[in-house]
Structure formats: C-alpha cells, structure tokens
Amino acid sequence: MAIRQVRTKGDEILRKKCKPVSKIDKKLHELIDDMIETMYSVNGVGLAAPQVGILKRVVVIDIGEGPMALINPEIISESGEQIEVEGCLSIPGIWGEVKRPAQIVVKALDRDGKSLRIEGTGMLARVLSHETDHLEGILFEDKVIRYIEPEKENSQEK
Numbered sequence: 001m002a003i004r005q006v007r008t009k010g011d012e013i014l015r016k017k018c019k020p021v022s023k024i025d026k027k028l029h030e031l032i033d034d035m036i037e038t039m040y041s042v043n044g045v046g047l048a049a050p051q052v053g054i055l056k057r058v059v060v061i062d063i064g065e066g067p068m069a070l071i072n073p074e075i076i077s078e079s080g081e082q083i084e085v086e087g088c089l090s091i092p093g094i095w096g097e098v099k100r101p102a103q104i105v106v107k108a109l110d111r112d113g114k115s116l117r118i119e120g121t122g123m124l125a126r127v128l129s130h131e132t133d134h135l136e137g138i139l140f141e142d143k144v145i146r147y148i149e150p151e152k153e154n155s156q157e158k
Helices: 026-041 122-135 150-157
Strands: 046-048 058-061 068-079 082-088 091-100 103-109 115-121 144-148
Touching: 026 046, 026 058, 026 068, 046 122, 058 122, 068 115, 068 122, 082 122, 091 122, 103 122, 115 122
Parallel strands: none
Antiparallel strands: 046 058, 058 068, 068 103, 082 091, 091 144, 103 115
C-alpha cells in the first residue's frame, strides 16, 4: 500500500468525468487499498479516485464504521435535504454550508465485484453524495450556499 498525492483545486483532472470500471483485478485492489491509506493519512472520511489522479468510478468511505470501497457507484434515489458544513481534501482549508440529500440510495459493486445497495442517511448520505459528485467532475464549492471563515467563527465564540 502507498499514500498517493491528493490532487488540489486547479488540477484539471478534478473537473473531468470518470469512466466506469470494467475489470476488477489486482491493480484495482491496489488502487482501493492506496486510496484507503491516503484517506486515513489526511483524516478524511471519503476519497474519490480522481482526487488521486485516476479517472475511474471508484470511491472509498469511512464514517467511523470501517472502510467501504464502492466501484461504479450510482445514486438511484435521494430524498429530503440537509444543510451542513463540509470541506474537501482537494480544497484544503475551505469550508462551507452545502445542501445535500437527507436520504440516499446508492448501488455499486464492492471490491470483489458483488452488487451492493447502500441506504444512507445523515453523514453517510452526505459523504456518498459528495464522493459521487467527484466522479462527475463536481466539487463541493460548486454547491456551497455560504462559505465559513473559521477564524471569524472562532473569534465570535470568545
């Protein structure tokens, strides 16, 4: 396993649409393992393949329940809404309020090629939405309702 470089704002790969994975093999498993290690190394809860320079439809997520790899994830339904503060590993130091679905259903393949159906609410719904956006070349800043300035927020609390 290896920690890969996280691509940041301005890197054109982040704005490109990813291609579906057609073959699950050792190389893909290495990518997934590297992505998980990279996500943990930067204290993330999700990471999409384009964030490490790979235009494949692969995301990894861990919201505290153990790592999950999703291959070719597709949102099949979403409902409700939640507005919460989020950031992005590819846009470090920037935070903003973003409207995301409150509930989401995603179908995907796991690392072994088995079909998955994930129903997420709250934080899981937010992360699934955020990471699948990356696969379409969409960054969280495209959906920010209001940016949060941490220094001002902290100084107001004192």
